[in-house]
Amino acid sequence: MKKNNVIMLLFVSIISLFTLTLKASEVTAFSVENCQDDSVVTFTMAELKALHGDEITTVLPWTIQNKSYTGVYLDRFIALISPDGYEEMYVTAKNTYSVKLSREELFKHQYMLVYAIDGHSIGRREKGPLMLIRDLNGIALEDINDLDIVINLVWFVETMSINCGTED
Amino acid sequence: MKKSIVVIFVPLVLIILIELYLIAFITLEYKQSNKDVSRNVESIRASYWASWYFGKELARLESKIQEGIYLGKSDNDTIQERLDFLIVSYDFLASDSKISPLLQAYAVKTLQSDIAKLDQLVLQVLANRESIKQYAVILEEIKKLKSGHQRIVFFELKGSHFEVFTNDIKDNQQSLLWIIYSVFLIVTLLLVAWSITYLNFKRTKALSNIDTLTLLPNRKRCVELITLQMQKKESLCCFFIDLNGFKQINDTIGHQGGDEVLKIIAKRVSHSISGSDIFARIGGDEFILILCDYGSPSHIEVIVERITNQIKLPIDMKGNVVRVGSAIGISFLSDEIDTVDKLFATADSAMYLAKALKEGNSSNYQYY
Numbered sequence: 001m002k003k004n005n006v007i008m009l010l011f012v013s014i015i016s017l018f019t020l021t022l023k024a025s026e027v028t029a030f031s032v033e034n035c036q037d038d039s040v041v042t043f044t045m046a047e048l049k050a051l052h053g054d055e056i057t058t059v060l061p062w063t064i065q066n067k068s069y070t071g072v073y074l075d076r077f078i079a080l081i082s083p084d085g086y087e088e089m090y091v092t093a094k095n096t097y098s099v100k101l102s103r104e105e106l107f108k109h110q111y112m113l114v115y116a117i118d119g120h121s122i123g124r125r126e127k128g129p130l131m132l133i134r135d136l137n138g139i140a141l142e143d144i145n146d147l148d149i150v151i152n153l154v155w156f157v158e159t160m161s162i163n164c165g166t167e168d
Numbered sequence: 169m170k171k172s173i174v175v176i177f178v179p180l181v182l183i184i185l186i187e188l189y190l191i192a193f194i195t196l197e198y199k200q201s202n203k204d205v206s207r208n209v210e211s212i213r214a215s216y217w218a219s220w221y222f223g224k225e226l227a228r229l230e231s232k233i234q235e236g237i238y239l240g241k242s243d244n245d246t247i248q249e250r251l252d253f254l255i256v257s258y259d260f261l262a263s264d265s266k267i268s269p270l271l272q273a274y275a276v277k278t279l280q281s282d283i284a285k286l287d288q289l290v291l292q293v294l295a296n297r298e299s300i301k302q303y304a305v306i307l308e309e310i311k312k313l314k315s316g317h318q319r320i321v322f323f324e325l326k327g328s329h330f331e332v333f334t335n336d337i338k339d340n341q342q343s344l345l346w347i348i349y350s351v352f353l354i355v356t357l358l359l360v361a362w363s364i365t366y367l368n369f370k371r372t373k374a375l376s377n378i379d380t381l382t383l384l385p386n387r388k389r390c391v392e393l394i395t396l397q398m399q400k401k402e403s404l405c406c407f408f409i410d411l412n413g414f415k416q417i418n419d420t421i422g423h424q425g426g427d428e429v430l431k432i433i434a435k436r437v438s439h440s441i442s443g444s445d446i447f448a449r450i451g452g453d454e455f456i457l458i459l460c461d462y463g464s465p466s467h468i469e470v471i472v473e474r475i476t477n478q479i480k481l482p483i484d485m486k487g488n489v490v491r492v493g494s495a496i497g498i499s500f501l502s503d504e505i506d507t508v509d510k511l512f513a514t515a516d517s518a519m520y521l522a523k524a525l526k527e528g529n530s531s532n533y534q535y536y
Contacts, residue, residue: 124252
């Protein structure tokens with residue numbers, strides 16, 4: 001009996017160690033922070049992909065051909081971390097690029113955090129693994145390079161912060 | 169009337185339509201030109217942004233490598249990530265459509281080979297088991313890229329790629345000016361052409377209404393004017409005036425002299441009547457005078473005396489003094505005489521009665 005207990009303990013220890021190792025190997029791909037209540041929600045890439053995904057087929061300023069982008073609409077994350085809305089919101093990239101998205105802007109254009117192009121993951125050299133885009137269908141091809149549009153499209157997205165003060 | 173409206177106003181409407189079209193065209197060109205200018209400015213901003221960001225990524229990669237060397241700590245993943253950011257920022261600088269083409273060409277020429285070398289080098293170094301020992305080699309390559317980046321910044325600051333944009337703006341403004349000048353010229357020419365046509369039309373119309381010798385209204389115009397007065401239901405009195413002794417003048421001093429006499433008579437009678445009366449030459453030496461709202465019959469007597477006296481005054485024709493008399497038939501608009509033709513016919517028959525009374529160049533008048 002004692003021997004069995006030892007074996008069981010050993011088994012549980014091995015399993016726990018394995019789980020911990022596995023958890024540690026899962027890198028945070030995206031985090032959403034609400035400074036008002038100090039809450040942070042992190043997502044691994046697998047967790048992001050497990051969320052209900054949507055698809056946009058559009059051209060982008062740096063990809064003139066129509067491509068299909070898969071990801072999650074930003075308002076889903078906002079609802080998750082700040083159901084009562086927000087004062088200001090920033091999306092920041094790994095290369096420190098950051099944009100402020102107003103409520104009006106987000107209301108007017110549905111921004112999406114995308115993790116796949118034409119069904120394939122996005123490499124870093126393709127401005128991934130996460131990008132912030134919006135549907136640019138309906139905008140003339142010659143106008144999609146307007147800075148007003150381009151400035152809010154973010155490569156290498158890392159975090160989204162809500163009510164964390166201005167960064168201007 | 170309808171035809172005259174068409175002749176006058178259709179060209180004017182066409183000119184206005186052409187003008188509206190040209191204004192729309194200029195507006196469109198102007199907007200396009202503004203759009204081009206703002207695109208150029210945006211391109212300049214994007215170019216500065218791209219070169220600044222490339223420099224920033226380069227510095228960050230360099231700092232990470234130096235950190236590794238000085239702290240003796242290899243961080244291959246972060247270095248790889250920084251290299252990827254650098255390559256993406258280079259791609260943006262070298263190929264994005266927003267970047268100035270001149271700057272892009274310069275960036276490709278200056279950086280491309282070194283970027284490719286760095287990419288290869290980092291890959292080789294990081295694959296090495298003791299990669300940290302070769303970090304210094306990466307720094308050498310970064311140094312070259314930093315020097316290239318400096319040249320790009322100078323290229324921008326010297327404004328080389330601005331020249332394309334400023335020339336572009338100048339060309340746009342120049343062509344817009346030419347378009348405006350051309351439009352102005354075309355519209356002016358069209359308006360001048362229309363004005364000439366309109367004035368010709370008015371002149372022709374006026375000429376068709378007057379007697380070119382005496383400049384009095386002719387028979388056609390006289391009938392129109394009487395008809396207008398009749399529509400106003402005014403009382404009208406018609407004098408049918410025929411000159412006595414005019415044929416002898418034509419026979420003695422010639423037709424040219426006769427014409428001069430007609431002109432002088434026309435002028436004298438015109439000055440003896442009120443502005444509301446109608447005085448017209450209806451042919452040869454025959455005139456019609458319509459008195460509008462003539463008042464009492466005694467007033468008619470005064471007028472007929474005055475006109476008769478004016479006509480029979482001597483006329484000096486370059487030393488030859490000539491005289492003419494007049495036979496005047498007078499009729500009134502009434503229930504029986506209710507048309508222009510009847511008015512003329514009755515006054516005409518009264519004039520013949522007056523003519524029958526003539527002795528030499530005497531002046532007589534008769535009522536119908």
